[in-house]
Amino acid sequence: MAKKNKPQLAIVIHTEEEFNWDGGFYRSNNKVTHGQELITFGEQMIEIGAKITFAMDYAFIESEQGKMVIKHFNPQQGKNIEFATHLHPWVNPPFANTDKVSNVNSYPGNLPFESEFEKLNILTKKIKEITGYSPVTYLAGRYGIGDNTNKILTELGYKTDISISPFTDYTAQLGPNFNQYNNDIFKKNGLINWPHSTGVVSKIPILTSYFNKNPEYYAKSFSKPLSKLFNKLARVKRLRLSPESFSLRDMKQLTQSQIKLGQADFILSFHSPSVKKGLTPYVQKEKDFINFTQYTLDYIQWFTEVMDGKHILVKNINRITNLETKLSKSHTK
Numbered sequence: 001m002a003k004k005n006k007p008q009l010a011i012v013i014h015t016e017e018e019f020n021w022d023g024g025f026y027r028s029n030n031k032v033t034h035g036q037e038l039i040t041f042g043e044q045m046i047e048i049g050a051k052i053t054f055a056m057d058y059a060f061i062e063s064e065q066g067k068m069v070i071k072h073f074n075p076q077q078g079k080n081i082e083f084a085t086h087l088h089p090w091v092n093p094p095f096a097n098t099d100k101v102s103n104v105n106s107y108p109g110n111l112p113f114e115s116e117f118e119k120l121n122i123l124t125k126k127i128k129e130i131t132g133y134s135p136v137t138y139l140a141g142r143y144g145i146g147d148n149t150n151k152i153l154t155e156l157g158y159k160t161d162i163s164i165s166p167f168t169d170y171t172a173q174l175g176p177n178f179n180q181y182n183n184d185i186f187k188k189n190g191l192i193n194w195p196h197s198t199g200v201v202s203k204i205p206i207l208t209s210y211f212n213k214n215p216e217y218y219a220k221s222f223s224k225p226l227s228k229l230f231n232k233l234a235r236v237k238r239l240r241l242s243p244e245s246f247s248l249r250d251m252k253q254l255t256q257s258q259i260k261l262g263q264a265d266f267i268l269s270f271h272s273p274s275v276k277k278g279l280t281p282y283v284q285k286e287k288d289f290i291n292f293t294q295y296t297l298d299y300i301q302w303f304t305e306v307m308d309g310k311h312i313l314v315k316n317i318n319r320i321t322n323l324e325t326k327l328s329k330s331h332t333k
Contacts, residue, residue, distance in 0.1 A: 005264035017059035035065025084137035109146020197241035
C-alpha cells in the first residue's frame with residue numbers, strides 16, 4: 001500500500017491597505033495602521049510552528065508601517081517568512097488620471113496586457129528593492145487573474161500563482177469564474193497553480209466526493225428548486241480554510257474531508273487588516289477579533305499535533321496533482 005503524503009500547510013496573508021470594501025476602489029485609499037498588530041500576530045503564529053507568506057501590495061510596502069513589518073520579519077526570510085506579490089491595481093502605479101478605479105478594472109486580469117504587465121513589473125521591482133528578494137509567488141488582487149496573467153508571471157520570473165478560489169464565481173462583479181476548479185495543484189506553461197483551499201462538504205459522503213471531483217456541477221446543483229432543496233437536506237456547503245467567516249470547526253471539517261479525498265496541501269488565508277478590530281467586515285467587534293485570532297492559532301496547533309502536519313512557505317511547494325491540464329479551460333467571464 002502506498003504511503004500517504006504528510007499534510008502540508010502554508011499561511012498566506014493578503015497583506016494590504018485598509019479601505020471600505022463596499023465603498024469603491026480609490027487610489028487615495030492607501031492607509032496602513034495595523035503594522036504592529038501584524039508583527040505581534042505573525043510572531044505568535046511562528047512561535048507555534050507556522051511559516052508565513054506575506055503577499056504584499058504596493059500601498060502596504062510603500063507605507064511606513066508596511067516597511068516596519070518588512071524590516072521586522074526580513075531576518076527570517078527564506079526560513080519562516082516569504083515575501084510575495086499581491087496586485088491591487090487601484091493603488092499600484094502607473095495610475096489612471098482619476099482617483100477612482102472602475103469595478104471592472106479593479107481585477108488586474110481585466111486590464112490590457114501592457115497595463116497588467118507594467119503594474120506587476122513595478123510592484124515586483126519595488127518588493128525586491130525593499131526586501132532584497134525577488135518574489136516568486138503571486139496572488140492577484142480580488143483573485144483577478146485573466147487571459148494574460150500566466151504569460152506575464154512567466155516572463156517576470158514567477159514560479160507559483162495562488163490566485164484561484166475554487167467553487168467561486170465572480171462574474172456578477174465582472175471578475176473571473178472559478179467554478180471549474182477544485183484544490184488540485186497543477187502546472188500551466190511551467191507555472192505552478194496552487195488554489196486557495198476551498199471545498200464542498202455534505203453529510204452524505206458520496207456527494208462530498210462527487211462535488212469535489214466534479215466542481216463544475218456544484219454551482220449547477222443550486223440552479224433548480226428541487227436540487228437546491230436536496231442540497232439543503234444533505235447539508236451541502238462550501239467551506240474555505242480561513243478564520244474570516246469560518247469557525248475552527250469549519251476549518252477542521254474541511255481539512256479532514258479533503259484529506260480523505262486525497263488532498264495533502266493546504267493554504268490558510270486571511271487579510272492583514274483583520275488583525276486589528278474594525279478594519280475588515282470579518283473583524284468588527286472585540287468578539288470577532290478574539291474568535292479570529294483564537295481560531296487561527298488553535299487551527300495551526302491542531303494541524304501540527306493532531307494531523308501530524310508540516311508547515312511550508314508557498315515557494316517550497318513540491319507536489320503537483322495535475323500537470324499542464326486545468327487552465328486549458330476558460331477561467332474568465
